[in-house]
Amino acid sequence: MPTKLTTVVIEASDPLRLARFWAQALEGEPTADVSIADGPIADGTGIRPHGGGDLGLLFVPSVRPKTAKNRVHLDLAGDADEVRRLLALGATCLDIGQGAVPWEVLADPEGNEFCVLPRADSHGRLAQICQDAADPSSQGRFWAEASGWSIVDEGDWGVRLTSAVGDGPTLVMGPPVAPKAGPNRMQLALTASADSDPSAEVNRLLDAGASPVDIRREDIGRNQSRRQLLVDPEGNEFLLLGPSQAEQPGA
Numbered sequence: 001m002p003t004k005l006t007t008v009v010i011e012a013s014d015p016l017r018l019a020r021f022w023a024q025a026l027e028g029e030p031t032a033d034v035s036i037a038d039g040p041i042a043d044g045t046g047i048r049p050h051g052g053g054d055l056g057l058l059f060v061p062s063v064r065p066k067t068a069k070n071r072v073h074l075d076l077a078g079d080a081d082e083v084r085r086l087l088a089l090g091a092t093c094l095d096i097g098q099g100a101v102p103w104e105v106l107a108d109p110e111g112n113e114f115c116v117l118p119r120a121d122s123h124g125r126l127a128q129i130c131q132d133a134a135d136p137s138s139q140g141r142f143w144a145e146a147s148g149w150s151i152v153d154e155g156d157w158g159v160r161l162t163s164a165v166g167d168g169p170t171l172v173m174g175p176p177v178a179p180k181a182g183p184n185r186m187q188l189a190l191t192a193s194a195d196s197d198p199s200a201e202v203n204r205l206l207d208a209g210a211s212p213v214d215i216r217r218e219d220i221g222r223n224q225s226r227r228q229l230l231v232d233p234e235g236n237e238f239l240l241l242g243p244s245q246a247e248q249p250g251a
Contacts, residue, residue: 002196002204005147005163005171006054007046007189008072008129009239011062012110019045019059021109024089025076026050026125028057051124053168064185066111069096069178071236072186075103075115075128075169082125083116112186126169131188133158133173134234138209140173142233145208146190147171180235189239198242202230205240209233 028047044060133139140159149161158174
């Protein structure tokens, strides 16, 4: 595939502290601090979740406060004992109006929402990456083209995509959609394949429905490069990384 989904980028006021929480939560392996050499997108701390396939998490510094529910969140697999373990690590219970549901909604130490699913079919603790979508079918088609993942399930609830090798978390898109007051604090990142031309891949993604974006660097986290930033058809920022830019977690 010319581009593939490799990373979830998470802004944090204290990236190292948040990375430590998620490394424990997901039984992840910390990576060396990441710095993208070609006009750095970020100086941050990465982890590879156990059983996460090719996907990694990258925590980057940001001075922007969290003011609203994230449009992207993680779902973990686990039971009541797992919920207690996460609370002991520093998570908190959260009420976002979910009502009586069979899963638990928690927040990490910086307030990022995540769910614990009691019957998740996953290869590790990280079961799903979820992104709000008003039109899941359209969003699913775009992200299948962008990520190299395949749509494996679709319904009134949304769409589900899985990686080409079938391991790691799934990518789920569906309602409800949180209001958007600024750049997403959690963003998906694609990496171009070694034999592809990143500029050509930008044009391919634009043809598929993405749009260019021009946002001040301080609005999206320190040292992120504007020319690598796009938005999907519903206005969610995502990054396109060139194959030689750096060692990415999960890349």
